[in-house]
Amino acid sequence: MVNCCGLVSEKNEPVPLNSISVQLQVKNHVVSVSSSLQYVNEEERPLEAVFVFPLPADAAVCHFSARIGEQEIVAELQDKQSARDQYDEAVSSGQQAFLLEESSESWDVFKLSVGCLSPGQNAVITIVYVMELSVQADHALRFCLPAVLNPRYTPTAAGVPEVSSACVIPYTLSLSVEVRSSDRISRLESNCPLDPLMFLDSDHTHATVNLSAGHRFDKDVELLLYYENTHHPTVVMEAGASEAQPGSLMGDPVLMISLYPEFPADIMSSLASQGEFVFVVDRSGSMGSVMHHGKDVQMRIESARDTLLLLLKSLPMGCYFNIYGFGSHFESFFPQSVVYSEDTMEEALRRVKDMDADMGGTEILQPLKHIYSQPCHPDHPRQLFIFTDGEVWNTKEVLDLVKIHVYSHRCFSFGIGEGASTALITGMAREGSGHAQFITGTDRMQPKVMESLRFALQPAVDNISVDWTVPEGVTVDMLSPPINNLFQGQRALIYAQLKGQSSGTTRAAVTLNYRLKDRPVTELLQFTLKPKEDTGWTIHRLAARSVIRSLELEERAGGADAEAIRSRIVELSVQAGVSSVHTAFIGVNKDSKQTVKGPLLQRTVPVQGLFRQSGPGMRIQAEPEPQADPLLQLVSLQKASGCWELNTTLADVFGKTEDEVASHRPAQVDGSVWATVLALIWLNTCRSDDQIEWQFVAMKAASWIRSQKPDGLSQCLFEGNALLGGHVTEDMLGI
DSSP, rough: OOOOOOOOOOHHHHHHHHEEEEEEETTTTTTEEEEEEEEEEESOOEEEEEEEEEEEEOOOOEOOOOOOOTEEOOOEEHHHHHHHHHHHHHHHTTOOOOEEEEEOOOTEEEEEEEEEEEOEEEEEEEEEEEEOEOOOOOSSSEEEEOOOOOOOBBOOSEEEOOOOSOOOOOOEEEEEEEEOSSSOOOOOOESBBBBBOOOOSTTEEEEEEEETTTTOOOEEEEEEESSSSTTTTEEEEEEEOOOTTTTSTSOOOOEEEEEEEOOOHHHHHHOOOEEEEEEEEEEEEGGGGSSSSSSTOOOOHHHHHHHHHHHHHHHHHTTTTEEESSSEEESSSSSOOOOOOHHHHHHHHHHHHOOOOOOOOOOOHHHHHHHHHHOOOOOOEEEEEEEEEEEETTTTHHHHHHHHHHHEEEEEEHHHEEEEEEEHHHHHHHTTTOEEEETTTOOHHHHHHHHHHHHHSOOOOOEEEEEEOOOOOTEEEOEEEEOOOOOOOOEEEEEEEEOOOOOHHHHHHHHEEEEETTEEEEEEEEEOOOSSSOOOHHHHHHHHHHHHHHHHHHHTOOOOHHHHHHHHHHHHHHHHHHHHTTTTEEEEEEOOOOOSSSSSSEEEEEEOOSOOOOTTTOOOOOOOOOOOOOOHHHHHHHTTTTTTOOHHHHHHHHSSSSSHHHHHHHHHHTHHHHHHHHHHHHHHHHGGGGGGHHHHHHHHHHHHHHHHSSOHHHHHHHHHHHHHOOOOOOOHHHH
């Protein structure tokens, strides 16, 4: 059931949310985000409002306050049940009260109960959170301010309410960004209009920028920050809080180490030829919506079908594969993974064509359990690719399951559209030692998915260890869980607590050791034990959040010490000022002298979406289907072995007749070799900008040509270039 959405009156009048103001303070790889939301009660009666607030998956909420008129209420973090009791008591007695709590099922949803507002009264809610910035394939650091929560599918009796999208959002967004870094800032880009980037120093390590005025918060705001020396590892120390107890996490210095290995070209070019590839595709009703609002736009399920075509054609011969579709239930193409061959590939392609957004809601746990119950194939490491556009009600249970099986597979996840859950997408990739991608706005799905396929086929950094060299009297406690491996393009942030005091030297060092395809690598980072004062506690709070997440996972695993673990979570959460599943921020205006009379109305603030939905199984019709992409037409004609056959359909892709193509074939060259060479020439000549999409298709084709040992290959290339207007060489084709 989807709840009616919007802070609206009984006559469906405007939402009493006037504006949102956001300030970002970026420091190297982390950011502090302050969001202020201004409300006004336009009802003629007192109003109790509830706002479901979307946050990034790894955000650590550390401040919550409310200003009513001239008075500001700063909330404190308490045990969740105690905070709820105080909130209920305050509201029932007519006091203004504010409650912010983390969803027990997902990390990126916070329920904000605004409490009791008198008619015409204004309130400004401020939420501050800190988070790590994710690294993109082009080495950018990404920040996303989510404007939507897609309808969350919840089976009967589950605890998270669904929130439907509103069609018109009558509030605007202002956003300012300040960046400070030890590395030179190269540039900052966004999917939304920005004012010019202003550098505040000659070293280009301090800069500010604002979102252009008048922005309607109708889509995610994505920021991409580029530094110049992205692969250089760093160590940053943050001093403890002077008022905190020495020996506690907040009272001691905390270190943050960044590790972002660079992969040499020869490593990048070495691809595995074995593996089990399992593709899991969301077929819920929302996958029937369009990718974005534009001309000739595909539905999400159509884009997924095209992507599966590319994936199926790109797999190496002799590997294993299977495809699952899921919604309220799930189904698989084969009872278990099958060997990749011409027959199995063709059967899978036939079934892909029939895939539709017709399976109801979004329940991913059961298909994952089924996949993990299947035995793994020796010498064929399991690679899981998951595509979804929404959210699930049991995110934490899903992530626990992925983590349990981390040593038997890698998980690559793809969030489709503006409302895909960052907690689910990034969490599955993190716990499955894989890679997460988000397809938003006008992004095309295919290049991002093929990039992840390359990650799956490439070697990863493993055998990662951290060794410390510290003075006598100082010890180091690791706060981050062990890192199993890193793929090309991935970065790890490692947190550690320094305990004790050194009576002598203040010099210390940390050594990072890892292996990259049997090559040992060592990185030595030196630092001082005298950190700068007054640098804030962003790193401490992120370290506390890391420990809390590990404790929550341990708690959900069960055991005799569950109550002790819960107490430790609450203690650390309150001490660090970082929210957890067992704590909540509570603020009560005890000085209000006005008694609120009359029944309370409960409203929910809308979270903007690109379309309106009335139920989890509802399909959104798209515009007329666009013309087929010639690239996909070409790829669809390739055989599993990598070759093409000469026929009319292939000639149509080249814009030629079959007779024209056949007449240029050198006499000594086989028809399939000729067709395959032409396909490679066309790809390199006409679709060179899309190489990331067809790279594996071309590699298979080149490998097949080499295996044929054909005569007259040079003449074949000469005639092919003449026919298709290309300038392609044997080296360019890899033949």
